[in-house]
Amino acid sequence: MAVCELMSSCLFFNDKMANMPGSAAAFKRSYCETDNERCARFTVYKAFGRAKVPPDLFPNQEKRAKRIIAAG
Numbered sequence: 001m002a003v004c005e006l007m008s009s010c011l012f013f014n015d016k017m018a019n020m021p022g023s024a025a026a027f028k029r030s031y032c033e034t035d036n037e038r039c040a041r042f043t044v045y046k047a048f049g050r051a052k053v054p055p056d057l058f059p060n061q062e063k064r065a066k067r068i069i070a071a072g
């Protein structure tokens, strides 16, 4: 459980969620400020680095993250 070190630079908040402030706040509370280890984006980042994290990957898309990691 940790506050995510990527918060200031995470594409998800700096781009994808700009027009959905309510959802962004909920995701931020659940993942970024509480438990980034559960975040699909953080999982892919940890496995492969920032370049491999799809811009449109949502924090709650754990299955998609697992597929990305399995594919290498």
Ligand code: SF4
Residues within 6 Å of the ligand: 004, 005, 006, 007, 008, 010, 011, 012, 028, 031, 032, 033, 035, 036, 039, 040, 041, 042, 059
């Ligand atoms: S969406 Fe995930 S990777 Fe981005 S700041 Fe939040 S916890 Fe970190």
